[in-house]
Amino acid sequence: MKFINSFRKLLSRYRYSAWLLDGAEKQSGENLRIFYVGAGTINKNYFTNLVFKNVTKDKYLGRFWLSRPLGFIPKQAGGCDLAVTDIEKWHLADSKQPCFYVPCWVDGKVDIDETLRLAKKRESIKSDLRRIRKHGFTYDIERSREKFVEFYEQMYVPYIKNNFGNEAALHSLEGILSRVDDSELLMVMKGDTAVTAEVIVYRNNEPWLMCLGVLDGDRKHVKAGAINALYYYRLIHLKSKGFKEIDLGASRGFLGDGVLQYKKKWGIGLTGMRENGFLIHRLAKTAGTRAFLLSNPFLLNGQEGFSSVCFVDGDKLPTEGQQKTMISRFAIPGINRLLIYQLGGNGSLLDFGLDAPVPVEVRRF
Incomplete structure (x- = not known):
């Protein structure tokens, strides 16, 4: 058998x-x-x-x-x-x-000290921190098996199903409970109520964020900033335990993915693909393939490592302001280059003259 x-x-x-x-x-x-x-x-x-x-x-x-x-x-x-x-x-x-070979899932880490420095100067994170203070979020740590079961049933499953529907990739309860001895449950509290939480697994002497959830899957807690608080308090908690880096787990390989972009805001650096x-x-x-390519920039995984790939309309080349946005969104730490493919157009190739943290290549496609 x-x-x-x-x-x-x-x-x-x-x-x-x-x-x-x-x-x-x-x-x-x-x-x-x-x-x-x-x-x-x-x-x-x-x-x-x-x-x-x-x-x-x-x-x-x-x-x-x-x-x-x-x-x-x-x-x-x-x-x-x-x-x-x-x-x-x-x-x-x-x-x-x-x-093109686009990773279904990519992994990434953050440097705790570097991200805490970012939190002091990056306006989008400073805005998140103001919201955390406004709503009075705090955090607590639990390790009991019963709390992990409550988290799974009341937070994780409702949130993932509500948020991702038929594309939800759920961990099993058995899989989570099998790691309880090496895990903590970090819970964001609103008064005496845990409104969001995540499972932190300690493997190979490094914290790995296995999964997170929101109470009843209710997006009102997300809008109030509970997940922002989760991102911040995990840094505070894990720094207090002496860790330098956090494995943020997997994100989708398309650059418009909201989870990937949010992790980028908090300093993610790509480390590999699944x-x-x-x-x-x-x-x-x-016209359909053209629209698909223009609308869906992605990560490319090849022999040279990660590249960010986007497509531009050869008849309507991006302005300098749009080029700055491309750098801001697509130059994720961990990539080796930004590849810009120009679709159609009878003129010359886009002259990308802006400074970027990685080499920029423009090609026709």
Whole structure:
């Protein structure tokens, strides 16, 4: 039986499900048709929600062997604009076509002292701290098994399901409880009530933020600044324990992701990616693919490490002010360069003359 289970697991790494997705691209409303291949539905749902305003077709096409060339399109999915394959990085050697490999999840850390210095001068963080003081948030630490169960049932599951819907990737209660002996529950208090909390796991002598939740999943606590308080008090607490860095856990690899951008505000530096990524092939130069590329800047993981990638309209090049915004949003610590792809246009390449913390390359696409 053990051999059979191992064999099935091995096969699952080569045989993936496929879907045909068709609908209106989220920002432009242009029609977009995607052939999507992946092992599960969570990343598929995430990608679908990211890309489409509404989906007119979500058709399951069956299962396919990844022994076929990546980017292979079966007859029943002909006429697609994009092919997207959710695969482990080691499969990339099989790809013979130009493509982008976008991490499904990226990891990052913060330097505690550096982030506390940021908190004194970065206006967006100073605003968060004023809100914390206004609402009188404090924090407490719990270690009892019962409190972890309460957190899971009353905070974590409601918040993740309410916030992420059909793309929620939930830890199991068993998985959290298995780490209780090496964990703490940091709770943000409003008076005597815990309104948000997170599980801090101490592994390899480093704190890792496993998961967080909000009481009843109620966004009124988020609007009041409870998660801001969580970000701040974790720094205070872990500094008091003598730690220098915090592993912030995973974020999505698309640069417009709200969680990633919020972590960036608090000083995240990218450290690596998880096993899987979205391998994206552009199959047709349509209005839909153009809109998708212009609307969804992403992290690229390659031999040279992380790059931030964005696309600009060759007929309407970004102004100096827009270029400054690009640097501010996309130059995340941990990337090695900012790649700007210019779509169309008959003129010269964008002259990116602003100073940036990383090299900037402009290419046609």
